[in-house]
Amino acid sequence: MFSTAGSSAFFSLTLLLISALVLLLLRYYLPLRTTPAYVLVPVFLAIALPASIVLLVPIDLASSAGTDTDGSRGIWLPEMVVYKSWRVTYWLTFALTWVILPLLGEYCDSGYREPKERFLYALRSNGRYQLMYLGTGMVGAIYFFLQNGWRFESFKALVMALAYAWGLVLAIYLMGHGLVAVPRSLWRYASVSGRLKRLQGNAPRVHDRLTEALDKLEQYEAQVVQLKQRKNGTAREFQEWIDELVEMSSLPESRASGTRTSSVAVPPVITERYLADLTRKLKRARHAKVRFTDEWDRLVRKALNTQAILDSSASKRLEFLESPFQSPPTTFFSRPTVLTPYTRYHLYKHLIPTLTYTLSLLASLASASVIWSETVKSLEPKLSLVGLTVVHHPRSDRGRIGFGGQLIAALWLCYMCICAFFSLSEVRVWGNRALVRRGTYEESATWYGVQVAKLTVPLAYNFVTFVPPNIYRETGFYKFLGRLIVLTPLGNGFETFFPMFVLVPVLASIFGLYSKAKDIFGFADLLDDEEEENGDEGTGSWREGRALIERERQGLVGNSLGLASRNGSRDGSPRVEAPGYRDEPNGVVGPSASASASASASARLGRSRRVQDVEDEDEEGGFFSDFADRVRNTFDEVEFRKPKWLGGEEEENGRGRRGGRARDGGAGLARWFGKDEGRVRL
Known part of the structure; x- marks a missing residue:
């Protein structure tokens, strides 16, 4: 009989390490001193609990399918401890996802002063959101109760299955997009x-x-x-x-x-x-x-x-x-004390791009393995590449998972979560929410906490199904969640075959279907496809950005863009502040560099001036630009005369007078397109 003392100590220390890392993450995005505790504690739990799931899944696999030798058994815990850990983690995450954090986000976003009024506003704002899920639950409840009868176990299975189904739909889409976006972003970043x-x-x-x-x-x-x-x-x-x-x-x-x-x-x-x-x-x-x-x-x-x-x-x-x-x-x-200018050059010019290319290739192989495993696990689980790397076969007819398999399982699960969370910032359909260093809006922090808690559980169970059924059906995760998901034939088929739809966002990302969709349906403001960035080289957008950045670099003096940090005084005169970070009036710490407090009138003036600067820069274009200018000048100098049957004699008699007018308003074809004293010629 093996002892669990070492595994318990490792599990406890790892939980403390995860908590410390989550606190550092919150400190990076939120000002801890000014953020109220009723926001910090739920957001902390919404991130720490899913992070502990990444640790709990490999432990659960090794506890149910560990090796027979003490040296390679890995980290394992008793079956009852694993089962109760899943119960506590899941229901806390469920409450944060569907009840606590949505109400808390609207509470923070409310403009009322009194806590009672703010809470009532949060209830009213979440009413439509909760009624939508309640209506979906009623439809599912009718099916469940007709299938299994009225029992509390059926009601609990309904709630867990619906929450899992909605989370899996969102997780599969985001992960599929991220499986392509992460390697592609690394590959593009390597090119300076x-x-x-x-x-x-x-x-x-x-x-x-x-x-x-x-x-x-x-x-x-x-x-x-x-x-x-x-x-x-x-x-x-x-x-x-x-x-x-x-x-x-x-x-x-x-x-x-x-x-x-x-x-x-x-x-x-x-x-x-x-x-x-x-x-x-x-x-x-x-x-x-x-x-x-x-x-x-x-x-x-x-x-x-x-x-x-x-x-x-x-x-x-x-x-x-x-x-x-x-x-x-x-x-x-x-830091200059560590690197000299020469070594820094080789680091940023050669070493980092090479490492980035290598990571991109490894991420591409990992993405291909995940996609292959998602598509074949329902047909033949033994062909799952992810499962083959996790499950080892040491001298036994049944697959075993040791410490090496646990590490590989944790890496696979982390990569799947990274791809899904990366897509949260890539796909811009979430409103005006964003993570800002030391200045994240409290409502945005609660919303991102909801997404982390909502996506991790479906992704974790989806990863568990990559291993053969005779292994994952013995885990505490399956006995707690998976058994209720497959309580009905509908749930069993959904859990088995729906992950194959990961091919839809994968193909959409590879072939650039987002740009076609936004052109057809008008989603230009929601979907930003990076493929179009290289296609705008001829339109001058990158030249316009270069002019903006260059003017920003030049300094505070004579900055027509209004990008200097200025606050108006009582008499209306601008006051220049030192660069760096300053405290906002509401306790939010924000950057006071460049554009933070500039006058909007100066910014609008700068926008018009930068367009003129870009036009001046474009005068010295390449071959195609010069060729187009010469063709245009050639047609502008062409002078068409009317025939005599259309009044050509009058044209000859008044040639000098109209010629002067043509020179003033534009000659040749140019007069036909609105260059005649500012009037449009139809």
Whole structure:
């Protein structure tokens, strides 16, 4: 009889390590001191519990199919401990996914002041969401009760099967997309020049979104300024509420009254619902500004570093310059005490691209293995490549799983989860939610916690089915969840054959079907296909981004884009702040570099100027550009004369007068297309 003391100690220490890593992750995306505990604790559990599932699955496999030798048995626990661990982990994750975090997200997003009003708002906002699942559950309940009769076990099986089915549908789609997107992203990242071109191509889009966020924030802040002017005519509790909104805002009264007075619509009667709606919109606008400011700063920093890598090819020396727009490198390999400029050049120019290409090839092989295993496991489980790498056969007629198989199983499960979570940021159909360094919106943090908790359990059980049935049916995971999923023939067929639909997102990603779908159905704002980035080289988008990044690099003085960090003073004059990070009025820490607090009017002026700069740069184009200009000039100089039967004699007599007018408004064919004194010629 083997002892479980060592396995129990390893399991406990690993759980502590996972908890520490989750805390570091939360500290990276959330300001721990200002984030309330009722947000931190559920989000922490929503990430830590799924992470422990990645550890629990290999332990469950080895506990039910371990080897007979103590040295290679691996980490195992008694059957009852594994079963109870699954019960606690699953039901906590279930409650966080379907009840706690959705209500908490709406509670954080509410604009009301009192906790009771915020909780009622969360209930109302989640009512439609919960009624949709309740209606689906009623339809499933009729089928379950007709199939198995009215029993509590049937009701519990219904709830677990429906939650698993919905999570599996989303997990299969996201994982299938990620199985292609992860190797492709690694392959593209290895090319330094291609990486710079993509950064420059994304720069106009990011800057336009930043400008829109600044405009929207300015509108809401101007509305708050007008509310302040009418504060004395409202109720006492509304006056305190308006004072809080004024403290939350940062727009001076002079700018607000001078720029947005005509577009602000303040109702004649101030109500609680109006103030709550304005508070919610103002919070969203402030966090949108923090989000796109951080995205713009990271894009500029990456573009400058990538440009420095390309420029170092001649001198064989690489140094990342420090500027007001670019924070000093903080990675281990970028410290000057560790790497010299010469070694840094070889690291970023040769070693990192080679390692990235290698990782891309390994990820491609792993993706192909997962796709093959998903398609053949229902037909012939013995052909599953993932199962063959996990299950070993040491001198026995039944497959065994040792410590090596546990490590391989953990790596496979981690890769499947990484592909699914990577797609959350790739596929832009989730609204305005994003993870921002030290500035993530609380509602966004709860939403991402929901997705992590929702996807991990279906992916974990889907991975368990890669091994032969005589092994995974002995696990505690199957006895707790799988047995209830296959309680009816419908559930059994869904669990067996639906994972084969992973081919749909895989083929859609490989052949670029997303771009075709958005052209047909109008999903241009939802689906961003990276394949189109290389196709825009002739349109000037990457040149426009290069002009934006270059002007950003030049410094604070004479910055027509308005990308300097400025806050208006009371007299309306701009005040320049030092670069770096500063505390937002609401306790949110956000970057104050470049575009964070710039005036939207300057940004709009910069947008028009950058277009003119790009047009000036394009005058010195390549062969096709020069050829098109020469053809156009040739036709512009052609002078067509009317025949005599159409008044040609008048043309000859008045040639000089009309010729002068033609020279003023455009000659030849150009006059037919609207170049005659600004009028359009039909």
